[in-house]
Amino acid sequence: MQITIVGAGVIGLTTAYALEQRGHDVRIVATATGVTTTSDIAGAVWFPYRAGPPDKVAVWAARTRRWLEALAPDRDAGIDLLTGYEITNDEGMAPPTPWWAAAIDVTRAPAPVTGSPLAWKFAAPRVEPARFLPWLAARLRAKVELRTVASLDSEPGDLVINCAGLGARALASDDLLMPLFGQIVLTAPGAVDLSVTVTDHRDPDTIFYVIPRRTELVLGGISRPWPPGLPPDRDPDVSRRILAQAAALGLPVGEVLRERVGLRPYRLEVRLERTGRIVHNYGHGGAGFTLCWGCAEDAAALCEPGTVST
Numbered sequence: 281m282q283i284t285i286v287g288a289g290v291i292g293l294t295t296a297y298a299l300e301q302r303g304h305d306v307r308i309v310a311t312a313t314g315v316t317t318t319s320d321i322a323g324a325v326w327f328p329y330r331a332g333p334p335d336k337v338a339v340w341a342a343r344t345r346r347w348l349e350a351l352a353p354d355r356d357a358g359i360d361l362l363t364g365y366e367i368t369n370d371e372g373m374a375p376p377t378p379w380w381a382a383a384i385d386v387t388r389a390p391a392p393v394t395g396s397p398l399a400w401k402f403a404a405p406r407v408e409p410a411r412f413l414p415w416l417a418a419r420l421r422a423k424v425e426l427r428t429v430a431s432l433d434s435e436p437g438d439l440v441i442n443c444a445g446l447g448a449r450a451l452a453s454d455d456l457l458m459p460l461f462g463q464i465v466l467t468a469p470g471a472v473d474l475s476v477t478v479t480d481h482r483d484p485d486t487i488f489y490v491i492p493r494r495t496e497l498v499l500g501g502i503s504r505p506w507p508p509g510l511p512p513d514r515d516p517d518v519s520r521r522i523l524a525q526a527a528a529l530g531l532p533v534g535e536v537l538r539e540r541v542g543l544r545p546y547r548l549e550v551r552l553e554r555t556g557r558i559v560h561n562y563g564h565g566g567a568g569f570t571l572c573w574g575c576a577e578d579a580a581a582l583c584e585p586g587t588v589s590t
């Protein structure tokens with residue numbers, strides 16, 4: 281089958297990979313690749329953050345996790361297996377296992393930061409987008425054609441897959457897709473343990489995470505509604521607050537290297553469905569890397585003959 285994919289972020293590239301594995305003839309069309317995509321900004325650690333619905337997200341996340349673990353031995357893919365800690369409230373208030381922990385092992389443990397609050401401890405694949413996205417693109421037979429798509433219906437092919445991230449708001453006339461502002465501070469590693477990632481989402485106004493890469497740290501974060509159509513704008517107060525939280529947790533981070541901002545393509549529920557010859561695969565919020573492979577496989581399944589469209 282001839283299939284056109286719109287979008288070359290992590291969702292478009294993984295969907296292309298899944299389709300080529302099934303023998304389809306894929307074309308990829310995108311306004312931008314690499315550093316100008318949201319995918320390039322991501323942490324990008326395995327953790328199902330700001331994506332729904334919970335039951336499907338848990339399944340997509342578990343499948344993606346197994347895929348990332350299988351790719352990790354190839355160092356060039358830029359995937360490393362870290363130990364993750366999600367700081368939680370006291371033990372009495374914690375549920376038996378977190379909702380996102382379908383099919384993975386999580387245990388309770390003190391977090392490796394000042395104050396040692398209790399945390400969920402789990403194995404966390406971490407992707408470096410600047411290594412992984414080119415690595416994946418190089419494994420595709422399709423090359424990305426750089427141009428902006430105005431209408432999904434006008435694109436050639438037996439099927440068209442909408443992996444346009446926030447661009448899907450206009451392409452699919454979908455007002456349910458909203459930008460969520462994100463900002464990260466990248467620092468030198470300092471004396472931080474590069475094998476451990478820590479997340480604290482207990483207070484939505486002051487979320488914090490440290491995601492080590494091979495040669496730098498990603499410190500976050502913020503998740504704030506953003507006016508559709510406006511580009512993201514750096515907020516110096518957010519970076520100051522993030523660095524103060526790192527210090528309060530006793531993390532010996534190195535000097536600040538740069539800051540980055542981006543807009544998560546957030547939807548209450550990821551849109552993964554087929555309507556006629558269009559398959560939608562967008563709205564992965566703060567979890568595009570966490571869900572990419574599970575969603576790519578489901579999108580590919582929707583391309584099989586006989587699939588009923590909605």
Ligand SMILES: Cc1cc2nc3c(=O)[nH]c(=O)nc-3n(C[C@H](O)[C@H](O)[C@H](O)COP(=O)(O)OP(=O)(O)OC[C@H]3O[C@@H](n4cnc5c(N)ncnc54)[C@H](O)[C@@H]3O)c2cc1C
Nearest residue numbers: 287288289291311312319323325429445447462568569570
């Ligand atoms: C600060 C921050 C931290 C994050 N951390 C994590 C993390 O740790 N773990 C995680 O899993 N996720 C994380 N995310 C979320 C993740 O980045 C997104 O979920 C993911 O990048 C979405 O991928 P995408 O391919 O859908 O969108 P994008 O990367 O935005 O790609 C969209 C593609 O569509 C193209 N496009 C759009 N409109 C058109 C059009 N009209 N015509 C042609 N092409 C078009 C674009 O050019 C681009 O190629 C983070 C996000 C931010 C902002």
